[in-house]
Amino acid sequence: MKRMTITTRLLVAFTAAVLCLVSAEPILAATALASESIPEGPAGVAMRNAAAQDKYLFVYFWKQSDPPTQAMRAVFEKAAGQMNDVADAISVQITDASNAAMVKKFGVSRAPMPLALAIAPNGAITRGLPVKFDEQQLKASVVSRGTSHCLKALQDRKLVLLCVKHQTGPNDFPGAYEFTQDERYSAASQIVRIDPSDSSEHGFLQSLKIDPSADQGVMVVLSPPGQPVATFKSDVTKDQIIERLAAASASCCPGGQCGPGESCCPGGNCEPATK
Structure with missing residues (x-):
């Protein structure tokens, strides 16, 4: 029982420490708290319909219809119109009571306006574009399926064990499977x-410094908000994963103290590494 408590604390400390050291974009920090439920109202219906068609939903949040808001709406509508095969679009005024649930879900009541949000079919937020953006930025918010699955898990505050291998089967990466099946x-x-071999994933893999042409499987552990923290071969064991995460936790805030020049936990109170 004592061992379970210690290892659970290690995982919690590790995640907290990484969050201390990595600054998320403001919009990702807000949307990471989004719940699984789809909000009520017109925007919720649009989310549900887009997901049912395996399409993205582009949401244009705005507060007042001033010239900057109107100008960015024109950019938003032009880009969305060119992508209606992969995405639906909706405009949401944040002061409209019928949209209150949507505004609350994504925590945008105090966000800079206007704000364009891209929501993948699985509910992941793939891009948040506040105040000013261009068509290409909105188009770039449509990401690969693997990227959106990683984003969704990270926004749910989970560690992601990204397993990359040609012809991946149920018996590949046994350590990752055992880790995620462990009740702790x-x-x-x-x-x-x-x-x-899926070319749509190559950009994402290369951003993680993974060679898509390599024959050997590789596993990368990602922690919220999206920082790669450990890389393993496919035959890694559960104990090796735990050991590496414990080491990463200890190195973030050794002794509970943030190192010189490092971003710190709120108030400087990092959880001490478990001995």
């Missing part, structure tokens, strides 16, 4: 599998 970690971790 099952609620706080998720496996995402990617076949590197």
